[in-house]
Amino acid sequence: MVSELPVFKGRNPLIPGAEFLVDPFKFTTTRGMSLGSFYRIPFLFRKVFVTTDLEAIAHVLQRKQKNYRKSFAYRNLRLALGYGLVTNEGESWFHQRRLIQPGFHKAKLEGLFVAMGEVAERYIGDLRQRTEKPTVLDITVEMMKVTADIVLKTLFSTDNKADIAEMYRIMVDAQDYLVDRTTKPHLVPFYYLNGRHRHFRKDMDWFDRQLYALVDERRAMTQRPNDLLTMLLEARDADTGEAMNDRQLRDEAVTLFAAGHETSSNGLSWILYLLSQHPEVLQSLRNEVDTVLGDRTPNFGELPKLTYTMQVIKEGMRLYPPAFAIGREPIEDDLILGHPVPAGSVLFIAIAAVHRNPEWYERPHEFYPAHFSPEAEKERPRLAYMPFGAGPRMCIGNHFALMEMQLLLAMLVRRFNFKLLPGHPVKPEPLITLKPRYGVRMAVEHRWRKERPPVRQRIGCIKEKLSSK
Numbered sequence: 344m345v346s347e348l349p350v351f352k353g354r355n356p357l358i359p360g361a362e363f364l365v366d367p368f369k370f371t372t373t374r375g376m377s378l379g380s381f382y383r384i385p386f387l388f389r390k391v392f393v394t395t396d397l398e399a400i401a402h403v404l405q406r407k408q409k410n411y412r413k414s415f416a417y418r419n420l421r422l423a424l425g426y427g428l429v430t431n432e433g434e435s436w437f438h439q440r441r442l443i444q445p446g447f448h449k450a451k452l453e454g455l456f457v458a459m460g461e462v463a464e465r466y467i468g469d470l471r472q473r474t475e476k477p478t479v480l481d482i483t484v485e486m487m488k489v490t491a492d493i494v495l496k497t498l499f500s501t502d503n504k505a506d507i508a509e510m511y512r513i514m515v516d517a518q519d520y521l522v523d524r525t526t527k528p529h530l531v532p533f534y535y536l537n538g539r540h541r542h543f544r545k546d547m548d549w550f551d552r553q554l555y556a557l558v559d560e561r562r563a564m565t566q567r568p569n570d571l572l573t574m575l576l577e578a579r580d581a582d583t584g585e586a587m588n589d590r591q592l593r594d595e596a597v598t599l600f601a602a603g604h605e606t607s608s609n610g611l612s613w614i615l616y617l618l619s620q621h622p623e624v625l626q627s628l629r630n631e632v633d634t635v636l637g638d639r640t641p642n643f644g645e646l647p648k649l650t651y652t653m654q655v656i657k658e659g660m661r662l663y664p665p666a667f668a669i670g671r672e673p674i675e676d677d678l679i680l681g682h683p684v685p686a687g688s689v690l691f692i693a694i695a696a697v698h699r700n701p702e703w704y705e706r707p708h709e710f711y712p713a714h715f716s717p718e719a720e721k722e723r724p725r726l727a728y729m730p731f732g733a734g735p736r737m738c739i740g741n742h743f744a745l746m747e748m749q750l751l752l753a754m755l756v757r758r759f760n761f762k763l764l765p766g767h768p769v770k771p772e773p774l775i776t777l778k779p780r781y782g783v784r785m786a787v788e789h790r791w792r793k794e795r796p797p798v799r800q801r802i803g804c805i806k807e808k809l810s811s812k
């Protein structure tokens with residue numbers, strides 16, 4: 344017997360789902376939890392179902408994924424991303440995914456890691472100069488800058504050329520515009536009247552011209568750099584040997600650029616914030632980094648040794664998953680856990696609430712990296728942790744992101760102290776990704792000003808410098 348589906352009854356009789364709309368992260372991780380693992384939010388024009396049930400998630404994202412397309416919110420993104428991997432569907436998506444997947448295999452990532460390391464070292468050098476004296480910085484801005492530089496370098500092998508900086512500016516503005524179109528659909532006609540849409544189109548046209556020029560330049564090269572653009576350009580269909588056309592190349596490059604930094608950047612900002620509130624975790628993290636790396640930048644082979652660093656990253660993304668939810672729409676009517684779910688309704692997979700379920704996590708609302716000890720991980724079903732989604736549409740950049748975060752986090756905590764400004768509010772803002780609403784303002788200072796590196800480590804550094812001469 345299937346019990347009746349719980350329906351949320353909000354305080355606002357005109358918009359009963361208002362609380363969910365205003366802050367879906369807060370709603371699903373607090374009030375929503377008392378409604379169970381599958382419930383409905385009443386809206387006038389659409390049926391919206393929220394789920395944290397692992398069976399239902401496996402049904403939608405894995406077993407019956409062909410019956411589920413991405414929800415309408417993603418379709419707005421097509422105005423900027425075209426039909427890249429994030430926004431594509433069906434056969435065309437499958438074909439593109441098969442072409443691009445090999446570019447993210449381990450051997451390829453090892454090549455990209457070298458470029459990541461160069462950007463990270465340059466950034467750390469720059470940050471050291473800017474914090475000669477303890478300096479207050481917004482960590483979200485800092486992390487956005489370094490992760491954008493990493494994605495630009497690994498995608499185009501370019502360092503901050505003026506036109507690249509302008510392309511970055513356009514992407515940020517475009518994202519703001521598309522978020523507004525999605526969250527305030529009633530204002531869309533106004534954007535056509537007040538010139539905002541025209542401005543967006545003009546920006547995107549300029550952006551596309553730059554991108555096509557980069558592609559032409561790359562095509563003409565005999566010695567191509569080892570980056571993601573070359574990977575896209577040289578990808579061939581296994582059956583037909585066909586390459587991507589210019590439009591597909593453009594859409595995939597923009598998609599990797601857009602999908603490839605804000606999520607990692609928000610993840611790192613949350614983690615640095617959490618570490619500033621948990622000195623004991625920070626100390627254990629530093630012990631590992633000091634022991635494994637001393638004063639060096641990690642190389643690719645050393646990443647698996649940074650096990651506690653990885654636990655900290657996973658735990659940070661458990662509490663504040665940068666992609667806090669996934670939306671899907673059934674193409675045909677379906678039954679989920681015995682409940683009818685009509686075509687065109689919205690399935691909201693509340694990742695953040697899955698991550699805070701006491702059934703899977705001993706201390707669901709606390710920052711407790713032991714949740715990811717090898718023993719604890721073995722005991723938990725795989726879907727109980729899904730910051731990168733699940734099923735065939737799982738994030739293609741998950742290993743890229745994890746190695747980037749390991750690299751940056753290790754380098755940052757080794758060199759700097761981060762202290763949250765007293766009284767600074769840190770609140771989650773769920774837009775496309777989950778970001779801290781008011782940024783994370785922190786006093787940043789050199790770590791060794793107060794604490795000298797251990798003698799063994801200093802000797803190690805001197806030896807290394809001598810041997811490299």
Ligand code: HEM
Pocket residue numbers: 413428429440598599602603604606607610664665666669670730731732733735736737738739740741743744
């Ligand atoms: C912490 C960092 C990241 C998080 C939390 C994250 C999260 C996600 C999630 C949850 C999805 C699935 C969305 C869905 O099913 O609707 C996804 C898809 C995707 N991500 Fe990521 N991502 C991250 C980093 C990256 C990076 C670094 C790249 C590229 C360099 C990337 C590229 C993509 C692409 C292309 C897709 C679409 C895949 C497809 O549908 O075939 N992501 N990401």
